[in-house]
Amino acid sequence: MKSLRLRLLVWVLLPMLGALALSAWLSWHSARDIALLRQDRTLLASAEVMAERIQWLDGELVARTPPAALAMFASSAHDRVYFEVRDERGNLLAGWPGLIGGTERPGNGIAYASFSFNGEPVRAVTLTRPILRRGNVVRVSVRVAEGRIGFNRLLHALWWPALLRESALLAFALALMLMGLTLGLRPVLRLRRRIEQRAADDLSPIDASELDLELRPIIETLNQYASRLTRQVEAQKRFVMDAAHQLRTPVALLNAQLDVLDHAEVSADVAATLGAMRQCARRQRTLIVQLLALFRAGAHDARQTPPTPVDLLEPVRQSCVELALFADARRLELVVDAPGAPVVVLGHASLLQSIVFNLLDNAVRYTPEGGRVRVAVRPQGDQVEFSVEDSGPGIAPSQRESVFERFNRGDRGDDGGFGLGLAIVREAVRACGATLALGEGAHGRGLRVAVTLRAATARVLP
Numbered sequence: 001m002k003s004l005r006l007r008l009l010v011w012v013l014l015p016m017l018g019a020l021a022l023s024a025w026l027s028w029h030s031a032r033d034i035a036l037l038r039q040d041r042t043l044l045a046s047a048e049v050m051a052e053r054i055q056w057l058d059g060e061l062v063a064r065t066p067p068a069a070l071a072m073f074a075s076s077a078h079d080r081v082y083f084e085v086r087d088e089r090g091n092l093l094a095g096w097p098g099l100i101g102g103t104e105r106p107g108n109g110i111a112y113a114s115f116s117f118n119g120e121p122v123r124a125v126t127l128t129r130p131i132l133r134r135g136n137v138v139r140v141s142v143r144v145a146e147g148r149i150g151f152n153r154l155l156h157a158l159w160w161p162a163l164l165r166e167s168a169l170l171a172f173a174l175a176l177m178l179m180g181l182t183l184g185l186r187p188v189l190r191l192r193r194r195i196e197q198r199a200a201d202d203l204s205p206i207d208a209s210e211l212d213l214e215l216r217p218i219i220e221t222l223n224q225y226a227s228r229l230t231r232q233v234e235a236q237k238r239f240v241m242d243a244a245h246q247l248r249t250p251v252a253l254l255n256a257q258l259d260v261l262d263h264a265e266v267s268a269d270v271a272a273t274l275g276a277m278r279q280c281a282r283r284q285r286t287l288i289v290q291l292l293a294l295f296r297a298g299a300h301d302a303r304q305t306p307p308t309p310v311d312l313l314e315p316v317r318q319s320c321v322e323l324a325l326f327a328d329a330r331r332l333e334l335v336v337d338a339p340g341a342p343v344v345v346l347g348h349a350s351l352l353q354s355i356v357f358n359l360l361d362n363a364v365r366y367t368p369e370g371g372r373v374r375v376a377v378r379p380q381g382d383q384v385e386f387s388v389e390d391s392g393p394g395i396a397p398s399q400r401e402s403v404f405e406r407f408n409r410g411d412r413g414d415d416g417g418f419g420l421g422l423a424i425v426r427e428a429v430r431a432c433g434a435t436l437a438l439g440e441g442a443h444g445r446g447l448r449v450a451v452t453l454r455a456a457t458a459r460v461l462p
């Protein structure tokens with residue numbers, strides 16, 4: 001059974017059902033005792049009336065059965081009533097011969113018995129009385145029996161209401177318990193929601209101070225597990241960062257040496273090979289730079305280094321300068337729409353540089369020759385929107401999530417990039433506490449990427 005609520009309910013329900021069964025059994029016994037007492041009293045009263053009418057007449061014992069003795073049994077149940085009066089030698093004085101037999105006759109006093117007669121269950125009383133005659137005592141026994149229909153009816157009339165009352169009480173208690181369980185389990189559900197709402201990569205400890213006593217150890221264990229996991233993830237990141245750093249120097253050296261060879265006089269074949277090597281070495285350098293940028297953005301902890309005021313126009317200017325030649329070579333119209341004064345946002349200079357450069361690089365790279373790229377910086381209240389819009393092929397809505405994955409280049413098969421730019425942008429945007437949106441460019445063509453940053457309260461840098 002997977003549900004905690006259901007399990008708790010079953011464990012409460014089982015003892016309650018047991019208690020109900022016990023209580024039903026007890027109330028049945030008490031109802032039966034009352035019904036039996038009532039039937040026994042009627043039987044005894046009838047037997048006593050009959051016994052009083054036994055007399056000596058002309059030297060013989062005579063028993064008369066007065067109508068009052070049988071009228072006592074009149075009821076809607078219409079039970080059959082049997083009786084017999086016998087002397088001590090067993091001679092039948094009144095009643096039906098052989099009507100009641102097979103039961104023990106007590107020597108003296110009153111005795112009750114339940115047995116079956118003529119295939120019908122009956123209850124009987126046997127009353128034995130001494131009758132005096134001239135100093136002699138003769139014992140006479142009167143036995144009266146009645147069917148059990150009336151008894152059963154009374155038993156049910158007494159028992160059913162008690163059973164119904166107890167069942168209704170159980171149902172009421174159950175409803176209260178369900179309510180209590182739902183209310184009692186609310187903290188668990190709230191905690192579940194809190195954990196569900198966390199970002200997939202959020203391994204920061206969960207605050208257990210406001211939780212119920214029973215939940216705290218679970219959360220503390222979970223926090224310990226998360227901190228072990230964080231340490232492991234950080235160790236892996238550090239390893240990749242270190243590896244990229246180690247690679248940077250030899251690759252830079254290789255690039256420098258190949259640049260030196262640029263002016264060497266070599267045959268056409270060697271020149272072609274050197275050209276291919278140079279291209280390869282540059283790609284390696286770019287990959288290392290991108291990997292380092294990605295891990296730096298990913299490792300940025302907003303709690304340790306909170307965003308600081310940075311002029312957004314600085315990385316815009318720098319990226320435009322870096323890409324101007326490339327854009328020119330591709331005959332692209334590069335338009336920058338920004339205010340004249342610095343636009344100060346909350347962020348990190350190196351991360352903002354990564355965001356602006358990668359978005360602009362994509363726009364310049366993927367817009368066909370002769371196209372248009374527009375960079376805009378728009379302060380909007382306490383926010384600033386930075387957008388890059390191009391007239392290129394754009395990104396299909398179905399791919400707008402997957403292009404942010406590492407090494408994902410969409411449908412592109414050329415060796416122009418590594419598929420890391422947008423992954424860096426996403427990490428950097430997160431670290432700056434900004435938001436990112438992909439959409440279509442003007443007239444439904446091309447791509448528009450908008451990054452909404454928080455404006456710093458001071459608009460102008462000191």
Ligand SMILES: Nc1ncnc2c1ncn2[C@@H]1O[C@H](COP(=O)(O)OP(=O)(O)OP(=O)(O)O)[C@@H](O)[C@H]1O
Nearest residue numbers: 362363366394403409410412417418419420421422
């Ligand atoms: N402005 C754009 N227009 C059309 N497609 C784009 C644009 N920007 C990104 N894409 C698509 O998204 C993919 C991922 O972009 P991303 O910047 O992450 O990687 P990349 O440009 O291929 O390589 P890198 O940036 O690492 O050099 C690109 O390969 C391209 O298919």
Ligand SMILES: [Mg+2]
Nearest residue numbers: 362417421422
């Ligand atoms: Mg790119």
